[in-house]
Amino acid sequence: MDSRDIALVRANFRTVSYSAHSRGKLTNAFYGQLFGRDPALRQLFPPAMDVTRHRFILALQFILDSLDTPGAAEEFLEQLARDHRKYGVDAKHYRSAADALLIALRAHTGEALWTDPLDTAWTRFTDLIANSMIAGAEADDLPAHWEATVVGQHQLLDDLALVRLRADAPIPYESGQYLPIRIPQTPNMWRYLSPAIPANDGGELEFHVRKVRGGWVSPSIVNDTKPGDRWLIGAPLGGLHVDYECGRNVLMIGSGTGIAPLRAQVMEMARRGVNPQVHLFLGGVYPRDLYDLENMWRLSLINPWLSVIPVAEHQNNPWWHPEPPPETPPGMHRRLTGSIGHIVTSFGSWAEHQVQLAGSPEMVYTTTQTLIAAGVPEERISHDPLW
Ligand SMILES: Cc1cc2nc3c(=O)[nH]c(=O)nc-3n(C[C@H](O)[C@H](O)[C@H](O)COP(=O)(O)OP(=O)(O)OC[C@H]3O[C@@H](n4cnc5c(N)ncnc54)[C@H](O)[C@@H]3O)c2cc1C
Structure with a gap:
């Protein structure tokens, strides 16, 4: 797809998905088409489709957002196909799904606004979806x-x-x-x-x-x-990883249970001899949410490339958990209070770092915007799809 196609599909998607009502209509049209073509497919999905519908829109948004980065959309779609094997969906269903999406988009846009260039751009997009997902489903030799x-x-x-x-x-x-x-x-x-x-x-x-x-x-x-x-x-999904080849130090920002994928990576790095410098900001709403801080701090004591900085939005625990905030052990960076994005950017420029974010969709979104505003190039910021 060229930049004109990308601009066209993004602008049209903004229009057809601007409200919860319009997103509901689009997903109804898509799944109606899909199950109409192959009624047996309905049995493969859960009875309550609300989460599936929500994820469908978020996945489309993620693919649209990834189109500027070569290979990123394809990689995500190939993983998505591997993920769908757990439902019993396989390669032959993806062409049908891509056609159903094109018809749903066309119906939802309306004939008057469905121009030839828009048709071409969405056809290229749905071909990308079908081809990448078929490739992902066929290439996978892992168990479902x-x-x-x-x-x-x-x-x-x-x-x-x-x-x-x-x-x-x-x-x-x-x-x-x-x-x-x-x-x-x-x-x-x-x-x-x-x-x-x-x-x-x-x-x-x-x-x-x-x-x-x-x-x-x-x-x-x-x-x-x-x-x-x-x-x-x-089957495993996602692509958060440290790029050891690029020569950049690492900024990791995790909030709540979002620290899990970052924790796994720093534990993995601890087994390596040489690592880039890692600044790991651990966040939570209240001090009590920093449940794994002590483990991470201990890891930093024996791994000089790792710095751990605790951040909580509030100074104290809420009144319904009146225990005093835990003391930070001597030597650990003192806990900082405030929005994690603003605290991270107050440390200086991260424009030369590779950056990973993990946490709630709201935290990831707002922190990404804060980092971009502070000069971090968007293409150096990684996070999982926000669904
Ligand atoms: C890539 C990825 C990795 C994840 N890793 C973890 C993990 O390691 N640990 C973990 O606890 N969770 C993790 N999650 C979240 C997890 O997958 C579920 O979404 C979450 O546990 C809620 O599932 P549920 O069935 O209880 O809620 P659902 O029945 O799916 O949702 C019920 C309601 O809660 C809302 N909701 C769903 N999730 C959240 C949320 N996180 N915060 C606020 N409202 C929400 C929904 O919009 C809905 O209105 C991860 C999600 C993603 C996308």
């Missing part, structure tokens, strides 16, 4: 999923649990990637979690899970997980 047994669950905070599992066979993920998981308590629902430790031959996994109020899956993980539970784990 693995099984793992819960071996321990520890409540770190009242709404946050650490879950350890042992997979029946090692899962070949890279530190920084995330995994689709399915738990026995909610059998038809897949969610993504980021391993907080590097992959290992023993198949050991560690996840840090925050309970989302009103969520389907995370409250079950935090409240009901017990040793012996069997989880399904899908």
